[in-house]
Amino acid sequence: MRSPLIHIAELTHTFDDGKTGIKEINLDIFPGEFIILAGRNGSGKTTLIRHLNGLLHPSSGRIRVNGKPVSSHLLETRKTIGMVFQDPDTQIVADTVFDETAFGLENLKTDRNTLDRIVTQVLTRLDLIHLKDRNPATLSGGEKRRLAIAGILVMEPAVIVFDEPFSNLDYPGTLSVLAAIKNLHRSGQTIIIAAHDVEPIICEATRMIIMTDGQISLDDSPMAILCRLESFGIKAPCAVKMGKPPQPWLD
Numbered sequence: 001m002r003s004p005l006i007h008i009a010e011l012t013h014t015f016d017d018g019k020t021g022i023k024e025i026n027l028d029i030f031p032g033e034f035i036i037l038a039g040r041n042g043s044g045k046t047t048l049i050r051h052l053n054g055l056l057h058p059s060s061g062r063i064r065v066n067g068k069p070v071s072s073h074l075l076e077t078r079k080t081i082g083m084v085f086q087d088p089d090t091q092i093v094a095d096t097v098f099d100e101t102a103f104g105l106e107n108l109k110t111d112r113n114t115l116d117r118i119v120t121q122v123l124t125r126l127d128l129i130h131l132k133d134r135n136p137a138t139l140s141g142g143e144k145r146r147l148a149i150a151g152i153l154v155m156e157p158a159v160i161v162f163d164e165p166f167s168n169l170d171y172p173g174t175l176s177v178l179a180a181i182k183n184l185h186r187s188g189q190t191i192i193i194a195a196h197d198v199e200p201i202i203c204e205a206t207r208m209i210i211m212t213d214g215q216i217s218l219d220d221s222p223m224a225i226l227c228r229l230e231s232f233g234i235k236a237p238c239a240v241k242m243g244k245p246p247q248p249w250l251d
Contacts, residue, residue, distance in 0.1 A: 002030060002031075003067070004028035004029055004030055005029055005030060005031050005065065005066065005158060005159065005190060006027075006028070006029040006052060006063070006064070006065055006081075006159070007027075007028055007063070007064045007067075008025050008026060008027040008028070008029075008051075008061070008062075008063045009026055009061055009062050009063075010024050010025075010026060010060065010061035010062070011024070011025040011026075011027075011048075011051060011058050011060075011061035011062070011063055012024055012025070012058060012059050012060045012061050013047055013051065013056060013057075013058050013059050014059045020214050021044055021047035021056075021214055022044045022047050022048050022051075022214040022215070023213075023214045023215050024061070024215065025048060025061070025215070025216060026216075027209070027216065027219075029159075029190065029192070030190075031158065031190055032185075032188065032190055033190050033191070033192075033206050033207055034185050034190075034191045034193075034201075034204055034205045034206045034207070035190075035191065035192045035193070035205065035206070035207045035208070035209060036193055036195060036198055036201060036202065036205045036207070036208045036209070036222065037049065037192060037193065037194040037195070037209050037211065038194075038195060038196065038198050038208060038209070038210050038211070038229075038232070038234050039196065039210055039211035039212060039217075039232065039233070039234065040196065040212070040232070040233040040234070041196060043211040043212055043213065043214070044211045044213070044214035044215070045163075045194040045195075045211055046163055046194060047214070048194075048211070049083070049161050049163060049192065049194050050083075051063055051070070052065075052070075052077075052081050052083075052159075052161055052192075053065075053070070053074075053077050053078045053080075053081040053082075053083055053161075054070045054071065054074045054077055054078065055083070057071065065077045065080055065081060066080060079155055079156075079157065080157055080158050080159060081157055081158070081159040081160075081161060082152030082153070082155060082157035082159070082160045082161065083152070083160075083161050083163070084145070084148045084149055084152060084160065084161065084162045084163070084165060085148070085163050086163045086164040086165075086167050088141075088144040088145050088147065088148040089144065091148050091151065092136045092137075092144070092147070092148070094136070095135055095136075096132065096133055096134065096135065096136070097123070097128055097131045097132050097133070097134050097136055097139070097147055097150075098119060098123070098132040098133065100136055100147060100150075100151055101119045101122060101123060101128075101147065101150040101151050101154055102115055102119045102154070103151060104151060104152075104154060104155050105118060105119070105154055105155070118154050119150075119154060122150050122153050122154050123150060125153075125183075126146045126147075126149060126150050126153070126180055127146070127176075128143065128146055128147060128150060131143065140173060141168060141169045141170070141173045142169055142170075142172065142173025142174070142175075142176040142177055143173075143176075145165060145169070145173070145176075145177045145180075146176060146177060146180050149177075149180055149181075149184070153184070157189070158189065158190060159189065159190040159191075159192065160181075160184060160189050160190070160191055160192075161192045161193075161194075162181065162191070162192070162193045162194065162195075163194045164194060164195055164196070165177055165181065165193060165195070166178070166195070166197065166200055174200055174249075175249065175250065178200050178201065178204075178249055178250060179250055181193070181201070181204075182204055182250060185204065193205075196233075196234060196235075197235060198222075198229070198234060198235075198237070199235070199237040199238070199246070199249075200249050202222045202226075202237060202246050203222075203246055203247065203248035203249070204248065205222050206221070206222075207219070207220070207221060207222070208220065208221070208222040208225050210225065210229075210232050210234070212232060217232060218232070223245075226240055226246070227240075
């Protein structure tokens with residue numbers, strides 16, 4: 001039996017105001033999966049994913065990454081699991097696209113030749129190399145999301161977690177980010193996407209987990225859950241409403 005990359009047992013988080021964010025979550029995530037974490041706003045999706053690399057600490061329960069407790073291996077965990085937040089502006093700190101992508105490597109004191117090589121490769125891979133000298137503030141929404149991915153990707157994480165990656169993007173921006181995510185999965189990264197709009201990614205995912213009131217309600221293949229999405233407040237793909245199977249947004 002293969003070992004999980006992420007193991008979560010009886011994970012509970014209660015906020016300072018006494019509100020329960022997640023309760024008794026038990027979950028194993030395996031290498032190479034493409035997981036949609038779906039549910040209504042307030043269902044606990046963001047609270048759960050912020051525990052994966054130690055941005056939040058559980059009130060009880062445990063979480064291990066590669067068999068090691070997150071709480072005592074934070075640096076190693078954050079190299080293994082990269083997080084792309086809903087608002088990319090919160091992650092942008094540098095004055096150029098190149099420098100923004102290089103930020104994490106510079107903090108690790110990576111030598112300049114290696115840094116230049118890795119950053120150039122990643123920007124080329126995400127179709128951002130032609131923007132390397134641009135100020136990130138001048139980029140489109142989709143370009144900013146891809147830049148946030150670039151800043152994570154240079155750290156060579158095994159897992160990339162996205163929180164509502166298509167929020168506030170137009171259709172071309174959504175397609176550009178979707179293509180980047182799809183290529184990441186093809187290249188071997190484990191993908192976890194917290195989303196309430198699942199239509200762009202439902203044909204790409206290998207697994208869907210639905211959360212309700214801080215707990216896991218369903219955990220199955222996306223196609224097995226399709227007919228039950230709307231009972232959990234999740235918008236079903238348009239094709240499903242017409243009695244047809246969902247269609248991928250990209251070839």
